[in-house]
Amino acid sequence: xxxxxxxxxxxxxxxxxxxxxxxxxxxxxxxxxxxxxxxxxxxxxxxxxxxxxxxxxxxxxxxxxxxxxxxxxxxxxxxxxxxxxxxxxxxxxxxxxxxxxxxxxxxxxxxxxxxxxxxxxxxxxxxxxxxxxxxxxxxxxxxxxxxxxxxxxxxxxxxxxxxxxxxxxxxxxxxxxxxxxxxxxxxxxxxxxxxxxxxxxxxxxxxxxxxxxxxxxxxxxxxxxxxxxxxxxxxxxxxxxxxxxxxxxxxxxxxxxxxxx
Amino acid sequence: xxxxxxxxxxxxxxxxxxxxxxxxxxxxxxxxxxxxxxxxxxxxxxxxxxxxxxxxxxxxxxxxxxxxxxxxxxxxxxxxxxxxxxxxxxxxxxxxxxxxxxxxxxxxxxxxxxxxxxxxxxxxxxxxxxxxxxxxxxxxxxxxxxxxxxxxxxxxxxxxxxxxxxxxxxxxxxxxxxxxxxxxxxxxxxxxxxxxxxxxxxxxxxxxxxxxxxxxxxxxxxxxxxxxxxxxxxxxxxxxxxxxxxxxxxxxxxxxxxxxx
Amino acid sequence: xxxxxxxxxxxxxxxxxxxxxxxxxxxxxxxxxxxxxxxxxxxxxxxxxxxxxxxxxxxxxxxxxxxxxxxxxxxxxxxxxxxxxxxxxxxxxxxxxxxxxxxxxxxxxxxxxxxxxxxxxxxxxxxxxxxxxxxxxxxxxxxxxxxxxxxxxxxxxxxxxxxxxxxxxxxxxxxxxxxxxxxxxxxxxxxxxxxxxxxxxxxxxxxxxxxxxxxxxxxxxxxxxxxxxxxxxxxxxxxxxxxxxxxxxxxxxxxxxxxxx
Numbered sequence: 015x016x017x018x019x020x021x022x023x024x025x026x027x028x029x030x031x032x033x034x035x036x037x038x039x040x041x042x043x044x045x046x047x048x049x050x051x052x053x054x055x056x057x058x059x060x061x062x063x064x065x066x067x068x069x070x071x072x073x074x075x076x077x078x079x080x081x082x083x084x085x086x087x088x089x090x091x092x093x094x095x096x097x098x099x100x101x102x103x104x105x106x107x108x109x110x111x112x113x114x115x116x117x118x119x120x121x122x123x124x125x126x127x128x129x130x131x132x133x134x135x136x137x138x139x140x141x142x143x144x145x146x147x148x149x150x151x152x153x154x155x156x157x158x159x160x161x162x163x164x165x166x167x168x169x170x171x172x173x174x175x176x177x178x179x180x181x182x183x184x185x186x187x188x189x190x191x192x193x194x195x196x197x198x199x200x201x202x203x204x205x206x207x208x209x210x211x212x213x214x215x216x217x218x219x220x221x222x223x224x225x226x227x228x229x230x231x232x233x234x235x236x237x238x239x240x241x242x243x244x245x246x247x248x249x250x251x252x253x254x255x256x257x258x259x260x261x262x263x264x265x266x267x268x269x270x271x272x273x274x275x
Numbered sequence: 276x277x278x279x280x281x282x283x284x285x286x287x288x289x290x291x292x293x294x295x296x297x298x299x300x301x302x303x304x305x306x307x308x309x310x311x312x313x314x315x316x317x318x319x320x321x322x323x324x325x326x327x328x329x330x331x332x333x334x335x336x337x338x339x340x341x342x343x344x345x346x347x348x349x350x351x352x353x354x355x356x357x358x359x360x361x362x363x364x365x366x367x368x369x370x371x372x373x374x375x376x377x378x379x380x381x382x383x384x385x386x387x388x389x390x391x392x393x394x395x396x397x398x399x400x401x402x403x404x405x406x407x408x409x410x411x412x413x414x415x416x417x418x419x420x421x422x423x424x425x426x427x428x429x430x431x432x433x434x435x436x437x438x439x440x441x442x443x444x445x446x447x448x449x450x451x452x453x454x455x456x457x458x459x460x461x462x463x464x465x466x467x468x469x470x471x472x473x474x475x476x477x478x479x480x481x482x483x484x485x486x487x488x489x490x491x492x493x494x495x496x497x498x499x500x501x502x503x504x505x506x507x508x509x510x511x512x513x514x515x516x517x518x519x520x521x522x523x524x525x526x527x528x529x530x531x532x533x534x535x536x
Numbered sequence: 537x538x539x540x541x542x543x544x545x546x547x548x549x550x551x552x553x554x555x556x557x558x559x560x561x562x563x564x565x566x567x568x569x570x571x572x573x574x575x576x577x578x579x580x581x582x583x584x585x586x587x588x589x590x591x592x593x594x595x596x597x598x599x600x601x602x603x604x605x606x607x608x609x610x611x612x613x614x615x616x617x618x619x620x621x622x623x624x625x626x627x628x629x630x631x632x633x634x635x636x637x638x639x640x641x642x643x644x645x646x647x648x649x650x651x652x653x654x655x656x657x658x659x660x661x662x663x664x665x666x667x668x669x670x671x672x673x674x675x676x677x678x679x680x681x682x683x684x685x686x687x688x689x690x691x692x693x694x695x696x697x698x699x700x701x702x703x704x705x706x707x708x709x710x711x712x713x714x715x716x717x718x719x720x721x722x723x724x725x726x727x728x729x730x731x732x733x734x735x736x737x738x739x740x741x742x743x744x745x746x747x748x749x750x751x752x753x754x755x756x757x758x759x760x761x762x763x764x765x766x767x768x769x770x771x772x773x774x775x776x777x778x779x780x781x782x783x784x785x786x787x788x789x790x791x792x793x794x795x796x797x
Contacts (some may be wrong), residue, residue, distance in 0.1 A: 081522060088513070105502065155508050163692075169428055178487075228678060231497070232683055234495045241681055244678060245621065251675060252606075252613045252676075347779065348780060367763060414779040417770075426751055427755070432659070433714060434754075495755065
């Protein structure tokens with residue numbers, strides 16, 4: 015697929031998806047809703063990609079669905095379903111990808127842009143980033159995984175405050191309450207995102223993926239089932255090259271060189 | 276039903292339930308355990324009510340079950356079951372009501388009074404409010420939804436601290452850790468509660484209800500199911516008057532006038 | 537069973553398990569993985585034991601699995617499975633024991649040592665305690681319940697930070713974010729642990745156990761089910777001696793003397 019609304023590149027083990035409709039605040043239109051899951055699937059299944067980075071060109075991360083493409087007259091249901099389907103396939107692919115995901119957020123991440131912004135294993139927020147639920151202003155509820163991630167990340171009370179008061183959250187506060195992992199200076203976001211993605215890509219990516227899966231499913235899983243899942247995952251990882259290298263380096267001054275296999 | 280232990284009024288789209296046994300610290304007796312779910316059901320199903328407020332008369336929000344009505348001699352099981360059944364039907368009706376709920380807490384909210392105090396989408400705590408688990412002092416465990424809400428609101432560790440150390444939490448701390456949304460000056464609670472309820476009642480209440488349902492079920496729901504639920508809810512909302520009005524107002528200086536339909 | 541790698545004592549209603557391989561940083565070997573669940577089962581089923589304390593001798597709480605006992609050459613799967621099985625049975629017994637559990641953590645709690653350190657109803661951390669996920673350095677994911685407890689205790693974002701950045705967390709920060717209940721001065725850990733365990737053992741331990749069960753299962757349980765579980769547990773507790781004593785002492789200056797039955 016030749017992408018029109020996004021960029022998708024692979025460099026030294028890092029696959030990067032960049033939202034690229036800056037003139038439209040990177041809002042989701044029909045085309046972007048097709049391209050995003052396509053790109054995520056491609057990176058998730060590419061063995062040469064060991065970490066995925068998600069970011070955006072321009073002043074906004076993403077302002078959500080493209081409202082200009084909607085009529086507001088009761089005829090939008092099919093289009094909203096299509097856009098949500100693409101957005102949800104995208105978020106699902108990122109979370110289920112067998113490799114770590116880091117997002118870099120600058121400007122506004124609102125409505126349908128909020129879920130993708132916060133779905134990463136690590137979320138870097140530029141100082142000028144602004145997280146907003148925003149749906150109620152349109153008479154809508156959340157999508158894009160926002161109602162999945164918000165309570166898990168910031169607790170139910172803060173999630174309710176974001177929904178029922180709908181005030182924007184800046185980068186510092188986002189890092190404090192757990193929407194973001196860290197706030198970084200505006201000019202540094204690109205470099206910091208590249209660094210973090212490179213670090214993750216050079217790490218034990220199969221182990222990261224297993225740990226990510228275990229964390230993602232944790233809240234809904236009974237203790238005994240989670241323990242059994244942990245045992246299965248860790249036992250399987252003892253057969254990897256990465257475990258052999260980690261074991262060999264233990265207690266030495268050397269850092270293991272992980273292969274992601 | 277003519278209420279004896281509570282007040283229940285409807286004014287300009289806001290249904291307000293006020294606990295009204297101030298001489299008994301608004302403790303739950305048999306009668307209150309019948310009246311609370313009855314009132315909640317009435318407000319939940321009244322289309323003219325677009326937001327529900329819960330508060331209390333007197334110095335306490337509620338000190339829980341009426342211990343004077345219990346004998347402590349091993350003959351209380353049936354009565355406790357009846358009171359818990361009423362209390363639980365009440366909390367369930369509030370959480371499932373297709374409209375937002377705001378609580379206003381002044382004085383002590385302890386034992387069976389804790390769950391109702393913290394079950395709102397928004398919880399305003401007067402400075403002199405005091406949240407206490409309190410059950411262990413009686414040799415009892417939690418009810419009223421307290422063990423449902425506490426870990427979701429404040430995390431498992433803080434919930435355990437509230438249970439196993441059982442120290443009172445003041446309003447400021449409650450707002451900090453997520454028991455309450457906000458601490459307000461003692462004299463302002465009534466006005467602030469009325470304002471917040473009026474604001475919610477004038478909002479996109481169907482959208483609020485959908486978002487509230489999605490948040491409430493989130494922790495126990497797998498990602499893919501939550502995404503599918505979000506898609507269904509948001510698609511349905513595109514057919515509402517509120518979406519049409521939100522869409523029309525977008526990008527203008529006007530605020531949409533939401534109808535809750 | 538005569539224990540070689542741990543101590544297990546019962547004094548005045550408190551059962552204490554002490555990891556006792558200080559020369560090996562209390563790492564888990566085959567023997568310790570057999571002894572821990574055995575000791576936990578014994579204390580859980582001993583009616584004379586009303587609270588369980590878990591701590592460790594030496595400079596480390598536990599550095600996880602004994603890496604010296606592993607070859608790193610792809611032949612470790614069976615041994616890791618055995619050690620994880622013992623560790624998981626241990627953690628499961630502690631969480632399901634019908635009595636409260638308090639842990640006292642000094643020095644490093646890393647890898648397979650992390651889950652046991654944080655699984656208590658109350659967790660006391662000496663100032664020099666250090667909590668580390670540590671698995672990725674070995675090319676491994678979490679076990680020991682770490683992926684169950686971390687998101688519940690500190691939220692998903694902080695849990696991801698612990699996993700994907702893997703930096704040690706000191707005692708003060710641990711208490712702030714919810715890994716630990718409280719940070720205590722290094723020299724005081726033993727006394728404070730004994731005090732806290734004695735306080736819990738003198739409390740309404742059946743009620744504590746019921747509340748602990750309700751909190752542990754809360755995140756994965758729908759509201760209506762949690763309410764029904766609460767009603768069953770509290771109704772049953774009205775038939776206990778502890779409820780009778782709590783009820784009799786209510787409103788007096790006396791503290792009830794709880795019997796745990």
